[in-house]
Amino acid sequence: MNILSRLFSKSPADLLVKGDRLLDSERFFDARTCYEDGLQRCSDDGSTDNRKEVFTERIDRANLKLAELNLTEAGFAFSRGDSDKAIEHLDLVKTLTCDVSIREKAEQLLKEYYDSGDNYPAPAASSCASCSDIQVDNSADSQHADDSLHPLEYFELLIRQLPEDQYRRYSELGEDFAYAYVSASQDRHEEALALFEKWPGDSNRDIYYCERGKVLHRLGSDLEAEQHLRKAIQLNGLNSLAWLNLALLLIDGGRFEETMQVLDRMISEDMMAEQAMLMRGEILESAGNLDGAVDQYSSLLTTRYASSAAEKLHAVLIRSGRHADAALVFKQFLGKCGH
Numbered sequence: 001m002n003i004l005s006r007l008f009s010k011s012p013a014d015l016l017v018k019g020d021r022l023l024d025s026e027r028f029f030d031a032r033t034c035y036e037d038g039l040q041r042c043s044d045d046g047s048t049d050n051r052k053e054v055f056t057e058r059i060d061r062a063n064l065k066l067a068e069l070n071l072t073e074a075g076f077a078f079s080r081g082d083s084d085k086a087i088e089h090l091d092l093v094k095t096l097t098c099d100v101s102i103r104e105k106a107e108q109l110l111k112e113y114y115d116s117g118d119n120y121p122a123p124a125a126s127s128c129a130s131c132s133d134i135q136v137d138n139s140a141d142s143q144h145a146d147d148s149l150h151p152l153e154y155f156e157l158l159i160r161q162l163p164e165d166q167y168r169r170y171s172e173l174g175e176d177f178a179y180a181y182v183s184a185s186q187d188r189h190e191e192a193l194a195l196f197e198k199w200p201g202d203s204n205r206d207i208y209y210c211e212r213g214k215v216l217h218r219l220g221s222d223l224e225a226e227q228h229l230r231k232a233i234q235l236n237g238l239n240s241l242a243w244l245n246l247a248l249l250l251i252d253g254g255r256f257e258e259t260m261q262v263l264d265r266m267i268s269e270d271m272m273a274e275q276a277m278l279m280r281g282e283i284l285e286s287a288g289n290l291d292g293a294v295d296q297y298s299s300l301l302t303t304r305y306a307s308s309a310a311e312k313l314h315a316v317l318i319r320s321g322r323h324a325d326a327a328l329v330f331k332q333f334l335g336k337c338g339h
Contacts, residue, residue, distance in 0.1 A: 012038045012051055019058055021248065024278060024308065026161040028069065030185060032062035060097075061307070067096040069160055071105055078109065085153075151182045158185055163272060166241055173204060184215050206236035210245060217249050225249055240271035247279060256283055274303045281312060290320050301333065310334055 015038035022031035039055035070089040077086035086109070093106040155178040159170040170181075180195030192215050201208045213228030226249055232242035243266050250259040260283060266276035281296035293316050300309035310333030317326035 012041045012055075015041065016051070016054065016058070019062075023058070023062060023065070024275060025244070025248075026065075027158075027185070028062045028065035028161065029158075032059055032066065035059045035062060063096040064099055064102070067093045067099065067102050069157060070096065071102060071109075072160060073157060074106070074109055152178055155179075155182050158182070163240055166239075169204065169207065173199075173201060173207065177201060177207075181211065184211065187218070189215050189219050206232040206239045206242065208232075209235065210239060210242040213242075213249075214245050217245070217252075222249060222253060238269070238271065240266065244272055244275065247276070251279075251283070256287070259283060274300060274305050278305055278308060278312075281309070285312070285316055290316055294320070306333060 015034055019031045019034035019038065022028075022034055035055050035058040039052060039059065042052045042055060070092045074086040074089035074093070077083070077089060090106045090110055094103060097103065152175065156171070158181065159167050162170060170177075176195065176199045180192050180199055183195055184192035193212065196208060196212050196215070199208065209228045209232035213225045213232065216222075216225035216228060226246070229242050229246040229249065232239055233246065236242070243262060247259050247262045247266070250256075250262060260280065263276040263280045263283075265271075267273045267280075277296055277300055281293045281300075284290075284296055285293035294313060297309045297313035297316065300306060301313070303309070310329055314326050314329045314334060317323070317329060
């Protein structure tokens with residue numbers, strides 16, 4: 001599989017690439033939707049290889065990330081006195097993942113906010129067959145996380161995925177921006193562009209150009225998209241999201257030397273540096289520089305990107321014939337749910 005395939009192609013392989021990019025960009029709901037689409041296409045074309053297993057694993061990983069987000073949102077809801085909303089988030093946590101630590105944290109939060117065991121809700125069935133004596137229907141896992149949320153609540157959930165400095169900025173941009181951002185996240189491109197035009201963001205023009213550039217890129221208007229992203233960087237050289245999206249656009253255009261320059265700048269300026277390092281490893285791998293890719297992925301094994309880096313490192317080690325090293329990486333970093 002070519003990791004640098006076009007982002008919006010519709011084959012299972014390209015959907016996997018798109019989903020991985022979205023997951024790396026911490027757009028977990030969008031990534032899961034993409035993986036589910038890819039899994040369905042594997043079923044439709046009668047695939048018999050391991051792609052179905054790969055898509056299923058990716059869906060589980062995206063669900064875990066969504067569970068972590070819902071756990072965070074539950075804490076915020078409790079802190080502002082909105083127990084009903086907090087409980088909704090915790091119920092989602094328990095249906096999204098079988099991860100022991102995340103589920104225990106959810107249970108602990110519930111215990112703290114219920115007066116007695118008499119009104120304590122029954123634990124939700126695990127979505128992981130290996131964690132339950134009875135295999136349950138996993139259809140709940142594929143429900144859209146935003147179906148029951150007001151757009152402004154969904155916006156809050158989305159921007160929680162952003163770097164902390166960007167989250168603070170985005171959270172202060174008002175309802176008009178929020179509705180535009182949600183439209184963009186749900187691929188309602190023309191609607192998003194129209195809403196961004198109406199947004200009076202005079203003091204945050206770098207964000208305007210960044211977000212509008214992202215939508216234009218998804219529509220295939222890459223020249224205009226690049227102009228927007230570079231304008232965002234010109235207005236605010238520390239806008240990490242503008243740098244990130246410029247790198248993605250350059251990758252899609254096959255402009256890998258320019259991409260490496262952008263990624264090196266992000267790393268040197270500590271702007272989403274770990275994510276930039278992961279992307280840098282992907283480019284090295286695709287260029288056949290397997291030793292460079294191994295070094296790059298290995299440097300991320302002590303970071304929050306350890307899981308993603310370990311999976312990519314494992315694949316490169318197998319490709320390089322280093323099966324013993326690959327087995328060690330798998331044993332240490334790629335274990336499954338551990339009941």
